[in-house]
Amino acid sequence: MSKTETIVFTGGGTAGHVVVNLALMPEFIEEGYDIHYIGSYEGIERELIEGMNGVTYHGIATGKLRRYMSLENMKDPFRVFKGLLQARKLLKKLKPKIVFSKGGFVSVPVVMASRLTGVPSIIHESDYTPGLANKIASNFAKHVLTTFPETDNHLPEKKAVNIGAIVRNELFEGDPDKAAQFTGLSKDQPTLLVMGGSAGAQSINQAVREALPQLLKHYQVIHLCGKGKYDDQVKQPGYVQYEYVTDELKDLLALSDLVVSRAGANSIFEFLALRKPMLLIPLSKQASRGDQILNAESFKKRGYADLLEDESVKAPTLIEAVNQLYSQKEQYHENMTSYQPKQTKEDVINMIIRTMK
Template sequence: MSQKTIVFTGGGTAGHVVVNLAIMPEFIREGFDVHYIGSYEGIERDLVDGMEGVTYHGIATGKLRRYMSVENMKDPFRVLKGLGQARRLLKQLKPRVVFSKGGFVSTPVVMASRLTGVPSIIHESDYTPGLANKIASKFARHILTTFPETNQHLPEKKVVNVGAIVREELFAGDSEQALAMTGLSRDKPTVLVMGGSAGAASINQAVRQALPDLLKQYHVIHLCGKEKRDDTINQPGYVQYEYVTDELKDLLALADVVVSRAGANAIFEFLALKKPMLLIPLSKQASRGDQLLNAESFNKRGYADVLEDEEVDATSLTDAVNRLYENRETYQEYMASYQPQKTKDDVIDMIKQTML
């Protein structure tokens, strides 16, 4: 058994990777041999592959769908193949622990950890656990949660509420770098719009339709998702990108307020940075409803305003952004007591305590 090997897994969306990105540098600095198991071509490969100090391994994956699809007949075979690949990798690498952020790629890895006798830890960000983590929870040693309310949905003897884990580099954002990157100025406040790594059609449409009104008062930086740019729009004060990685910290440093979906990792990052946020959660028609619960929780705590996805249009979005900006100091007062660093340290300590 290697004295200094650890495996991370998680993928499918950026939200299933960013927590790993926050933790891995700590183990790299301590001299661990760090490995990441993900899919062959998922976003996790884009974010992790090539990261100094991390070796990436791709395996076969199957999506765990809640709806009828012909692909559901093929996916069990992909999952079984991925399970076999993950088992061989773990036997070869002999890690002391597996840390999983969730997503469908992580399930065979956590299952394989049980088969090879390697302890595993799962981190669940959302208010209610996703299907992948529900399945993987049966094989994990510990399950860490972000929201305390999540504990009631998971095995009592395994679950520990730790809070959110935030990437350290986000606190090093430089607004001057963002100004140079975007070509914007400080003559107006800046609204940062984020629809997630895949984009959000309803938000993209509403933002673009609202530009004539929004740009009278604000600059708008729009992260619109892969292949979701509209290069026919060329208006001063409006800048759009498909997706950013290292530059996000600088854009957040510049932003006065944020408009976003309500994925747990993202909204806790905004909270840690004390950024007033307008959350537009995915509806139950488009998801399992986790973002609705995330947004409701933040709204009750005074961290965020919420606009339902079905209600989003140019007028409602403009009105909501105006209210958010006018009340930004009130939101920041509620956010002031939140301390993210303790959570990250607690999780790293738990990983070390779980090691073989």
């Protein structure tokens, strides 16, 4: 494949708006495509992408698409317009065959610029209902790929394509021996992995730490508490905490028997692909648009997960829910066996290739 054929990826704001791109880009790099990534100047996408072999990162100005009143809302249209001009200039220079967007506010000017420059674009929407950024960007895209079948009802009929979740290959290569060495924990005891997202979740963190005396009677606990949320006062045998991990996550998942997590779509489909029974604690409607609640309810309905509302997260309710999940783990494993994640990734790659100019 000639290196003159270029693909631009975009998406950012949270790790969830990057991980799908991280799963796809190596496949195209291996085939010889010239891969570029357009993100914000200082977002988490820059941290995750910059320095990745075979990918050139470009930062642009971006606003935040807020649903609440803020003085910053007056400045954001100018930032978005500046980002649009920057993205248009980049696309004219790079001349990509296609733009692939995972969403997030930084992706809006990039997808808009793709329409202005005549470059086809594809959006992937992970959540049950489209986020605001993808709702706007879908007007300028050729296709919108969805993870949940129900999402198609919220998008233009001719653009929506239900394709499923894209899972990174490396997640299937996790090594429990490496995780045991990394954490100092045993491979022979039930292990609970707690994840609150890249920014952490204070309600989950507090409940887990208060529940440790009871949890540690039955489980080892690996706690990914979020940046700035590490508590060096909490040290107990069988409990380890990290602000955030990257390459080690696949090994930690391989060691873990259960997962407690927020309900971001990318993460929960990864747990599903790995057959990990999960207790989902979605962001409340007071803290989000409610997408995680719908994600979690869908998974509970299908028998993939149990659900605990954020407002109900206390040490006693967490302990009870974790114990119930563990007692039914074999049933959860059986429910998950019908899900086949690897074919979805191939389908997305084929669609990107077919859509190229």
